[in-house]
Amino acid sequence: MNKPKVIEKFADNGEHSHWELIDSDTGIVLWSEMSPEEEIIEIEGYKFRRGDIYDIYECERDKRMFLNREAGFIVKTSGDKNHKPQGFRFGEPISYESTSYDIYEKKDKWEQRMNKAIDLWKNSPK
Structure with a gap:
Protein backbone atom coordinates (compact mmCIF):
# COMPACT_ATOMS: atom_id res chain seq x y z
CA MET A 1 0.00 0.00 0.00
CA PRO A 36 -16.72 22.65 12.67
CA GLU A 37 -18.74 25.22 10.73
CA GLU A 38 -21.23 22.55 9.69
CA GLU A 39 -21.34 20.49 12.87
CA ILE A 40 -24.79 20.60 14.46
CA ILE A 41 -25.12 20.80 18.23
CA GLU A 42 -28.28 20.72 20.32
CA ILE A 43 -28.81 23.18 23.16
CA GLU A 44 -32.02 22.95 25.19
CA GLY A 45 -33.84 21.26 22.32
CA TYR A 46 -32.73 23.77 19.64
CA LYS A 47 -30.27 22.80 16.92
CA PHE A 48 -27.44 25.21 16.09
CA ARG A 49 -24.53 25.11 13.69
CA ARG A 50 -21.49 25.38 15.96
CA GLY A 51 -19.93 28.06 13.74
CA ASP A 52 -23.03 30.28 13.94
CA ILE A 53 -22.70 30.76 17.71
CA TYR A 54 -20.45 33.62 18.79
CA ASP A 55 -21.34 33.94 22.48
CA ILE A 56 -23.10 32.18 25.35
CA TYR A 57 -23.56 34.12 28.57
CA GLU A 58 -25.63 34.39 31.74
CA CYS A 59 -28.91 36.25 31.12
CA GLU A 60 -28.37 38.80 33.89
CA ARG A 61 -24.80 39.63 32.85
CA ASP A 62 -25.58 43.10 31.51
CA LYS A 63 -28.26 44.10 34.03
CA ARG A 64 -27.73 47.08 36.30
CA MET A 65 -30.92 46.77 38.35
CA PHE A 66 -33.30 44.04 39.51
CA LEU A 67 -30.75 41.24 39.74
CA ASN A 68 -31.85 37.72 40.74
CA ARG A 69 -35.15 38.04 38.92
CA GLU A 70 -34.22 35.54 36.20
CA ALA A 71 -32.09 32.40 35.93
CA GLY A 72 -30.77 31.25 32.59
CA PHE A 73 -28.50 32.05 29.69
CA ILE A 74 -28.46 33.53 26.20
CA VAL A 75 -27.04 31.99 23.02
CA LYS A 76 -26.04 34.63 20.43
CA THR A 77 -25.75 33.67 16.76
CA SER A 78 -23.98 35.67 14.08
CA GLY A 79 -26.31 34.88 11.19
CA ASP A 80 -25.44 34.88 7.49
CA LYS A 81 -26.86 36.15 4.21
CA ASN A 82 -30.01 34.04 4.74
CA HIS A 83 -30.46 34.49 8.53
CA LYS A 84 -30.26 37.57 10.71
CA PRO A 85 -28.23 37.52 13.97
CA GLN A 86 -30.34 36.30 16.88
CA GLY A 87 -30.29 35.83 20.63
CA PHE A 88 -31.94 32.73 22.06
CA ARG A 89 -32.95 33.00 25.73
CA PHE A 90 -33.20 29.90 27.91
CA GLY A 91 -34.25 30.09 31.54
CA GLU A 92 -37.01 30.83 33.99
CA PRO A 93 -38.18 33.80 36.06
CA ILE A 94 -37.45 34.01 39.77
CA SER A 95 -40.39 35.29 41.80
CA TYR A 96 -39.92 38.30 44.02
CA GLU A 97 -40.85 36.28 47.12
CA SER A 98 -38.15 33.63 46.56
CA THR A 99 -35.84 32.75 49.40
CA SER A 100 -32.09 32.96 48.91
CA TYR A 101 -32.00 29.15 48.73
CA ASP A 102 -34.62 29.11 45.95
CA ILE A 103 -32.65 31.74 44.05
CA TYR A 104 -29.42 29.78 44.46
CA GLU A 105 -31.09 26.53 43.37
CA LYS A 106 -32.49 28.02 40.15
CA LYS A 107 -29.30 29.95 39.36
CA ASP A 108 -27.16 26.85 39.93
CA LYS A 109 -29.40 24.67 37.73
CA TRP A 110 -29.19 27.11 34.83
CA GLU A 111 -25.48 27.75 35.33
CA GLN A 112 -24.86 24.01 34.93
CA ARG A 113 -26.98 23.97 31.76
CA MET A 114 -25.10 27.00 30.43
CA ASN A 115 -21.73 25.35 31.12
CA LYS A 116 -22.90 22.21 29.30
CA ALA A 117 -23.92 24.37 26.32
CA ILE A 118 -20.53 26.12 26.34
CA ASP A 119 -18.75 22.74 26.45
CA LEU A 120 -20.77 21.57 23.42
CA TRP A 121 -20.05 24.81 21.59
CA LYS A 122 -16.32 24.67 22.37
CA ASN A 123 -16.31 20.98 21.36
CA SER A 124 -15.27 19.63 24.74
CA PRO A 125 -18.27 17.66 26.07
CA LYS A 126 -17.80 16.21 29.55
Whole structure:
Protein backbone atom coordinates (compact mmCIF):
# COMPACT_ATOMS: atom_id res chain seq x y z
CA MET A 1 0.00 0.00 0.00
CA ASN A 2 1.27 3.43 -0.94
CA LYS A 3 1.14 6.34 1.47
CA PRO A 4 -2.34 7.86 1.72
CA LYS A 5 -2.92 11.37 0.36
CA VAL A 6 -4.11 14.31 2.43
CA ILE A 7 -6.52 16.46 0.43
CA GLU A 8 -7.90 19.84 1.40
CA LYS A 9 -11.60 20.29 0.56
CA PHE A 10 -13.05 23.72 -0.07
CA ALA A 11 -16.47 25.21 0.60
CA ASP A 12 -18.64 26.74 -2.13
CA ASN A 13 -17.21 30.17 -1.34
CA GLY A 14 -13.63 28.94 -1.88
CA GLU A 15 -12.65 28.92 1.79
CA HIS A 16 -11.16 25.90 3.55
CA SER A 17 -13.82 23.38 4.56
CA HIS A 18 -12.05 20.27 5.86
CA TRP A 19 -9.30 17.71 5.28
CA GLU A 20 -9.65 14.16 3.96
CA LEU A 21 -7.22 11.24 4.05
CA ILE A 22 -7.49 9.24 0.79
CA ASP A 23 -6.14 5.77 0.05
CA SER A 24 -3.88 6.48 -2.95
CA ASP A 25 -4.41 2.98 -4.39
CA THR A 26 -8.21 2.80 -4.26
CA GLY A 27 -9.32 6.44 -3.88
CA ILE A 28 -11.43 5.50 -0.82
CA VAL A 29 -11.77 8.12 1.92
CA LEU A 30 -10.01 6.68 4.98
CA TRP A 31 -10.73 9.62 7.27
CA SER A 32 -12.55 12.93 6.95
CA GLU A 33 -12.42 15.87 9.30
CA MET A 34 -15.88 17.13 10.18
CA SER A 35 -16.11 20.80 9.39
CA PRO A 36 -16.72 22.65 12.67
CA GLU A 37 -18.74 25.22 10.73
CA GLU A 38 -21.23 22.55 9.69
CA GLU A 39 -21.34 20.49 12.87
CA ILE A 40 -24.79 20.60 14.46
CA ILE A 41 -25.12 20.80 18.23
CA GLU A 42 -28.28 20.72 20.32
CA ILE A 43 -28.81 23.18 23.16
CA GLU A 44 -32.02 22.95 25.19
CA GLY A 45 -33.84 21.26 22.32
CA TYR A 46 -32.73 23.77 19.64
CA LYS A 47 -30.27 22.80 16.92
CA PHE A 48 -27.44 25.21 16.09
CA ARG A 49 -24.53 25.11 13.69
CA ARG A 50 -21.49 25.38 15.96
CA GLY A 51 -19.93 28.06 13.74
CA ASP A 52 -23.03 30.28 13.94
CA ILE A 53 -22.70 30.76 17.71
CA TYR A 54 -20.45 33.62 18.79
CA ASP A 55 -21.34 33.94 22.48
CA ILE A 56 -23.10 32.18 25.35
CA TYR A 57 -23.56 34.12 28.57
CA GLU A 58 -25.63 34.39 31.74
CA CYS A 59 -28.91 36.25 31.12
CA GLU A 60 -28.37 38.80 33.89
CA ARG A 61 -24.80 39.63 32.85
CA ASP A 62 -25.58 43.10 31.51
CA LYS A 63 -28.26 44.10 34.03
CA ARG A 64 -27.73 47.08 36.30
CA MET A 65 -30.92 46.77 38.35
CA PHE A 66 -33.30 44.04 39.51
CA LEU A 67 -30.75 41.24 39.74
CA ASN A 68 -31.85 37.72 40.74
CA ARG A 69 -35.15 38.04 38.92
CA GLU A 70 -34.22 35.54 36.20
CA ALA A 71 -32.09 32.40 35.93
CA GLY A 72 -30.77 31.25 32.59
CA PHE A 73 -28.50 32.05 29.69
CA ILE A 74 -28.46 33.53 26.20
CA VAL A 75 -27.04 31.99 23.02
CA LYS A 76 -26.04 34.63 20.43
CA THR A 77 -25.75 33.67 16.76
CA SER A 78 -23.98 35.67 14.08
CA GLY A 79 -26.31 34.88 11.19
CA ASP A 80 -25.44 34.88 7.49
CA LYS A 81 -26.86 36.15 4.21
CA ASN A 82 -30.01 34.04 4.74
CA HIS A 83 -30.46 34.49 8.53
CA LYS A 84 -30.26 37.57 10.71
CA PRO A 85 -28.23 37.52 13.97
CA GLN A 86 -30.34 36.30 16.88
CA GLY A 87 -30.29 35.83 20.63
CA PHE A 88 -31.94 32.73 22.06
CA ARG A 89 -32.95 33.00 25.73
CA PHE A 90 -33.20 29.90 27.91
CA GLY A 91 -34.25 30.09 31.54
CA GLU A 92 -37.01 30.83 33.99
CA PRO A 93 -38.18 33.80 36.06
CA ILE A 94 -37.45 34.01 39.77
CA SER A 95 -40.39 35.29 41.80
CA TYR A 96 -39.92 38.30 44.02
CA GLU A 97 -40.85 36.28 47.12
CA SER A 98 -38.15 33.63 46.56
CA THR A 99 -35.84 32.75 49.40
CA SER A 100 -32.09 32.96 48.91
CA TYR A 101 -32.00 29.15 48.73
CA ASP A 102 -34.62 29.11 45.95
CA ILE A 103 -32.65 31.74 44.05
CA TYR A 104 -29.42 29.78 44.46
CA GLU A 105 -31.09 26.53 43.37
CA LYS A 106 -32.49 28.02 40.15
CA LYS A 107 -29.30 29.95 39.36
CA ASP A 108 -27.16 26.85 39.93
CA LYS A 109 -29.40 24.67 37.73
CA TRP A 110 -29.19 27.11 34.83
CA GLU A 111 -25.48 27.75 35.33
CA GLN A 112 -24.86 24.01 34.93
CA ARG A 113 -26.98 23.97 31.76
CA MET A 114 -25.10 27.00 30.43
CA ASN A 115 -21.73 25.35 31.12
CA LYS A 116 -22.90 22.21 29.30
CA ALA A 117 -23.92 24.37 26.32
CA ILE A 118 -20.53 26.12 26.34
CA ASP A 119 -18.75 22.74 26.45
CA LEU A 120 -20.77 21.57 23.42
CA TRP A 121 -20.05 24.81 21.59
CA LYS A 122 -16.32 24.67 22.37
CA ASN A 123 -16.31 20.98 21.36
CA SER A 124 -15.27 19.63 24.74
CA PRO A 125 -18.27 17.66 26.07
CA LYS A 126 -17.80 16.21 29.55
